[in-house]
Amino acid sequence: MTAGPAGVARNSSGSPKAPGPRPGRVPALPYLDALESEAVHVIREVAGEFERPVILFSGGKDSTVMLHLALKAFAPARMPFGLLHVDTGHNFPEVLDYRDATVARYALRLTVARVQDYIDDGRLRERPDGTRNPLQTVPLLGAIAEGRHDAVLGGGRRDEEKARAKERVFSLRNEFGAWDPRRQRPELWQLYNGRHAPGEHVRVFPLSNWTELDLWQYVAREKIELPEIYYAHERDVFERDGMWLTAGDWGGPGEGEKVERRTVRYRTVGDMSCTGAVDSDAGTVEAVIAEITASRLTERGASRADDRLSEAAMEDRKREGYF
Structure with a gap:
């Protein structure tokens, strides 16, 4: 091994040598x-x-x-x-x-x-x-x-x-x-x-x-089982305030709100009355990861009506x- 300009360590072919870990320094985790x-x-x-x-x-x-x-x-x-x-x-x-x-x-x-x-x-x-x-x-x-x-x-x-x-x-x-x-x-x-x-x-x-995205990548790596509604499935839903809500005993749908069958999934899960589904065909962890990577909306911004009550809800x- 030889030394090049400015003291850069080089191998026998003259190429710069890749620096090794500093003494006493712990390598960064993935x-x-x-x-x-x-x-x-x-x-x-x-x-x-x-x-x-x-x-x-x-x-x-x-x-x-x-x-x-x-x-x-x-x-x-x-x-x-x-x-x-x-x-x-x-x-x-x-x-x-x-x-x-x-x-x-x-x-x-x-x-x-x-x-x-x-x-x-x-x-x-x-x-x-x-x-x-x-x-x-x-x-x-x-x-x-x-x-x-x-x-x-x-x-x-x-x-x-x-x-x-x-x-x-x-x-x-x-x-x-x-x-x-x-x-x-x-x-x-x-x-x-x-x-x-x-x-x-x-x-x-x-x-x-x-x-x-981190969470879903970890779910994929650790093979963590999640409730099925996080993946694409057919469901009876109705539209309210730009969200697809699930019909139920909680009080929906109301007058004039039409129930229809759609392929959806949930990004977040809470009370049925305020948690909306999103149109999606992501039926696997890998498909969900790809969908989230391309999304421009946060999960709560896209699907939680209770966060829309005010700027400081x-x-x-x-x-x-x-x-």
Whole structure:
């Protein structure tokens, strides 16, 4: 080996020699491995810092990936967290079936807080528009208080909605479950501060730095099973405010709204009254990835009516205690 101009190391043929790793420097992980490593680190931090953590699990794609990561974080030991789901009563039956099958498969503990129970005893009232998604906050806070949970892990991602982008990974909530962006703490060098006063708790977002595309690429790599409604299928839907909604007992369709059979899939899953399907023929993980890569709309912007109520709809709900 010889030295060329400016001290550049060259091999015997005179070509520049590829630089090797610097002494003591750890090679960078592939992108998905880095995201997985970060999420597992966050989940293990929660196990180490808090006494009664719980994972929010609806059976949707984000909470399913988060559960997969949590199981992986502690394998072969048993995952030390229980699961919590706020059931609006208007959830998709396919997703609830998937939720229950997953809980049974891994022998997990699931607590279900039902919006209908709060309506029946007068603690909540039905909204005129029929949607129950905004009604989840009170049952969620009730379940957190009853379970004395000091940390609640959720699958929120920063690319979903602009209010989500203001969250820290460890998001401090006050004694009323409310979020105040001015009280959020810096998180330098992946150091997370779980300190909180009695009555407060911390919401934790292990998927903060993931995008929708990252998540689907991880689903493909890990061969994670998801509810069938995330893939193209035929469904009876009707159009409302530019979205395809599923007919159901929640109150749709209304007068003049025509039901038709279309090939659709769901990018995100919530209350049937506010979650729209998108026209799609993406019936496989690979086809979904290609579709998302070409899309110019975020999943919530394309299919969540509750985020269209105002420019600050999500942030307003978060300040009231919503996830």
